[in-house]
Amino acid sequence: MITHDTILGVSTILYLALFFLYILYFTAGKKGILRIAWYGLLATFTMQAAGIGLRWAESYQLGMGHAPLSNYYESLIFFSWTISLIMIVMRKRLYPVITFSGATASLALMAYASLSPGVERGIQPLIPALQSNWLHVHVITCFLAYAAFLVSFTCGGLYFFESRGNVPTGRTLEDINYRSIIIGFSMLTSGILTGAVWAHYAWGSYWSWDPKETWSLITWIVYALILHLRFAGGWRGRRTALLSIVGFACVVMTYFGVNFFLAGLHSYAT
Amino acid sequence: MTATKSNSGTETPPASRAASLSRSLASVRLGIVVLSLIAATSILGSVIKQGGTEEEYLSLYSEKAYHFIKLFGFDDAYHSPWFYFLLALFALNLIACTVRRIRGLTGERGPGAKNAPDVKALAAAGSGFSAPVDTLGEISRRLSASSYKRKQLSERTTLYEKGSLARYGVLVIHASVLIVLLGGLIGLVAGDRGFLVLRVGETAEAAVSRERARLPVPLGFTVRCKDFNVTFYPGGQPKEYASDIEILDGAGKVLKEGRIKVNEPLSYNGVRLYQSSYGTSNSYTFRVDGREVVLAEQEVAKAGRTAFMVVRYAPQVHDFGPGVMVAYMDGEEPKTLWLLKDVERMRTRVIQGSRISLEGITSGYYTGLEMSRDPGVPVVLAGFGLMLAGLYINFFTFHRRIYVASDGAGIHVAGMASRNREGFLEELGRLSKDLV
Numbered sequence: 167m168i169t170h171d172t173i174l175g176v177s178t179i180l181y182l183a184l185f186f187l188y189i190l191y192f193t194a195g196k197k198g199i200l201r202i203a204w205y206g207l208l209a210t211f212t213m214q215a216a217g218i219g220l221r222w223a224e225s226y227q228l229g230m231g232h233a234p235l236s237n238y239y240e241s242l243i244f245f246s247w248t249i250s251l252i253m254i255v256m257r258k259r260l261y262p263v264i265t266f267s268g269a270t271a272s273l274a275l276m277a278y279a280s281l282s283p284g285v286e287r288g289i290q291p292l293i294p295a296l297q298s299n300w301l302h303v304h305v306i307t308c309f310l311a312y313a314a315f316l317v318s319f320t321c322g323g324l325y326f327f328e329s330r331g332n333v334p335t336g337r338t339l340e341d342i343n344y345r346s347i348i349i350g351f352s353m354l355t356s357g358i359l360t361g362a363v364w365a366h367y368a369w370g371s372y373w374s375w376d377p378k379e380t381w382s383l384i385t386w387i388v389y390a391l392i393l394h395l396r397f398a399g400g401w402r403g404r405r406t407a408l409l410s411i412v413g414f415a416c417v418v419m420t421y422f423g424v425n426f427f428l429a430g431l432h433s434y435a436t
Numbered sequence: 437m438t439a440t441k442s443n444s445g446t447e448t449p450p451a452s453r454a455a456s457l458s459r460s461l462a463s464v465r466l467g468i469v470v471l472s473l474i475a476a477t478s479i480l481g482s483v484i485k486q487g488g489t490e491e492e493y494l495s496l497y498s499e500k501a502y503h504f505i506k507l508f509g510f511d512d513a514y515h516s517p518w519f520y521f522l523l524a525l526f527a528l529n530l531i532a533c534t535v536r537r538i539r540g541l542t543g544e545r546g547p548g549a550k551n552a553p554d555v556k557a558l559a560a561a562g563s564g565f566s567a568p569v570d571t572l573g574e575i576s577r578r579l580s581a582s583s584y585k586r587k588q589l590s591e592r593t594t595l596y597e598k599g600s601l602a603r604y605g606v607l608v609i610h611a612s613v614l615i616v617l618l619g620g621l622i623g624l625v626a627g628d629r630g631f632l633v634l635r636v637g638e639t640a641e642a643a644v645s646r647e648r649a650r651l652p653v654p655l656g657f658t659v660r661c662k663d664f665n666v667t668f669y670p671g672g673q674p675k676e677y678a679s680d681i682e683i684l685d686g687a688g689k690v691l692k693e694g695r696i697k698v699n700e701p702l703s704y705n706g707v708r709l710y711q712s713s714y715g716t717s718n719s720y721t722f723r724v725d726g727r728e729v730v731l732a733e734q735e736v737a738k739a740g741r742t743a744f745m746v747v748r749y750a751p752q753v754h755d756f757g758p759g760v761m762v763a764y765m766d767g768e769e770p771k772t773l774w775l776l777k778d779v780e781r782m783r784t785r786v787i788q789g790s791r792i793s794l795e796g797i798t799s800g801y802y803t804g805l806e807m808s809r810d811p812g813v814p815v816v817l818a819g820f821g822l823m824l825a826g827l828y829i830n831f832f833t834f835h836r837r838i839y840v841a842s843d844g845a846g847i848h849v850a851g852m853a854s855r856n857r858e859g860f861l862e863e864l865g866r867l868s869k870d871l872v
């Protein structure tokens with residue numbers, strides 16, 4: 167009997183293979199490898215989707231059926247999957263280095279999820295507060311935002327490298343960065359708003375300054391600042407690149423940091 | 437003397453000083469500074485403990501740090517006067533900025549300008565192409581098919597336009613931010629919050645405020661808990677809990693009834709009741725001079741000339757089984773004694789001439805409800821909807837203009853797009869290729 171664990175394990179190995187495929191491409195420079203990597207990414211993405219779907223089905227067999235978006239382990243897997251989704255959606259605009267960084271991040275998340283002793287991997291019953299359709303929209307939009315911001319972060323980081331070989335030019339990075347911030351900002355806004363609506367139904371208050379809420383607001387403000395500095399302050403180049411790195415640091419704080427450093431309503435996520 | 441001095445030519449006249457003030461109030465730079473400060477405050481608020489007691493702070497921080505925290509209100513950063521000041525300044529800034537933008541949109545410099553650009557030069561510069569005269573009909577047909585609106589600018593120039601709504605996206609986003617803030621303000625001024633705890637069968641007319649004063653918050657009606665149910669997962673964790681609630685008027689008439697679950701509140705007359713927690717508590721059945729009285733812990737009942745109350749429950753009093761400690765007043769003096777349910781001699785006691793006996797102890801559920809009255813919620817939700825619409829319009833649609841001009845020799849096609857220039861040029865490229 168194949169369980170979701172097996173399938174997710176296989177997709178982790180596929181991410182690892184993808185990682186080495188890109189390394190091979192960067193050293194050998196053969197265009198054909200990129201084609202294989204593209205189909206590899208599609209296959210990994212599909213495999214991982216199947217794993218998530220199977221976990222969903224298994225939760226029903228255990229009598230606590232719920233979408234696998236409800237604990238820390240499930241969110242790590244889903245985050246890894248949304249990164250690949252964003253890579254596929256934005257493929258026309260991306261470059262091998264960026265896809266490579268996405269695959270690496272997905273691999274790291276999968277490895278952390280399946281190896282860390284601190285992560286509870288079993289299917290757990292859903293506490294009543296999480297039994298809401300708003301949960302699904304909220305989690306999906308938030309992780310799409312995080313994945314888009316990962317692209318923005320990669321562009322920001324690459325900006326500080328000399329554009330040569332596999333590193334795109336500054337202008338190109340600038341352009342991809344802006345596009346990913348647009349997607350990320352729209353998704354983060356949707357995520358925060360659906361979260362607020364859900365809190366309104368679950369706790370009777372749409373905003374309660376709990377640390378996770380607060381940090382998502384801080385992240386949102388940082389990206390709003392980037393958009394405005396770009397538009398009205400004419401900020402380009404190193405300064406926006408630096409800000410996209412700061413923005414992603416806020417994302418990391420919102421997703422990981424808050425669980426470890428600050429307590430609050432969302433602390434069931436650990 | 438000073439008056440004449442200040443009236444000399446170098447000083448800015450008051451009218452233009454007001455204009456310059458309003459310009460700085462509308463400046464994006466101010467917006468950026470204020471937003472950064474709001475973010476910085478939020479960071480502080482998430483790191484420093486909020487709403488704790490003095491002892492809690494002193495166990496976490498030094499005395500000096502505590503005074504500093506108190507002085508600047510960092511112990512309640514999101515409700516401190518200067519945070520409100522920042523929010524107000526932010527709102528003013530956004531209003532000023534939006535007003536200026538609306539002026540720009542409707543003014544003559546706005547994108548509504550009717551003057552066609554030099555189409556031929558634009559086309560030559562790479563934003564378009566030139567084609568033979570006989571393709572004019574085909575271009576018009578194709579552009580109308582992709583839902584471009586046609587506008588005859590002059591005898592020789594036609595404008596095809598699409599997505600002109602995109603210009604208003606930013607306006608909608610900014611307005612929506614203001615609407616959300618307004619909704620928050622309404623909730624702050626006119627809202628109320630509290631919680632109430634009801635055992636099955638009990639009623640309440642008011643909730644209790646969570647603030648330290650624990651003042652009662654009147655509901656405006658009576659709420660009764662008819663029933664409470666909880667189901668569990670096989671592992672023992674609660675799966676679902678729900679209270680069956682009745683809303684009653686002063687005369688006891690049922691106005692509304694319904695079931696409250698987590699994530700499914702009940703609303704009546706602007707008051708929302710939320711399932712928040714539950715637990716079990718005991719109720720104690722006494723016989724007082726032949727009359728039956730049911731009491732919860734800390735509840736008071738009359739017994740003859742005195743009043744008594746249950747202050748403590750013990751499941752096992754020495755070896756004698758369950759018992760309750762009852763308190764009463766003997767003149768000016770408070771006294772307590774134990775009643776033991778399973779010991780014949782200790783079940784009945786005489787307090788100030790009244791015979792009181794403990795007949796039964798039953799355990800039952802109580803439900804914890806959260807109450808909120810927030811007239812700002814519809815406003816906030818409207819703001820949310822508008823914000824998403826605005827983001828979509830601004831980021832994912834764009835304003836495209838294609839000018840088609842003919843001179844005797846041929847036609848020139850050139851276009852402009854408010855964003856996604858490459859995508860638009862590809863679109864023009866396809867049009868050009870199809871015509872040749």
Ligand code: HEM
Pocket residue numbers: 390393394397398462463464465466467468526529530533606609610613830
């Ligand atoms: C949290 C608050 C705010 C949000 C969410 C917000 C959102 C946005 C967004 C999404 C854009 C479009 C950016 C783009 O297309 O790349 C924008 C543009 C702009 N914003 Fe804001 N904004 C906020 C506050 C402000 C404030 C306080 C000001 C000014 C005082 C301001 C002034 C502007 C200006 C001037 C533009 C460019 C408008 C144009 O396209 O001509 N914004 N804003």
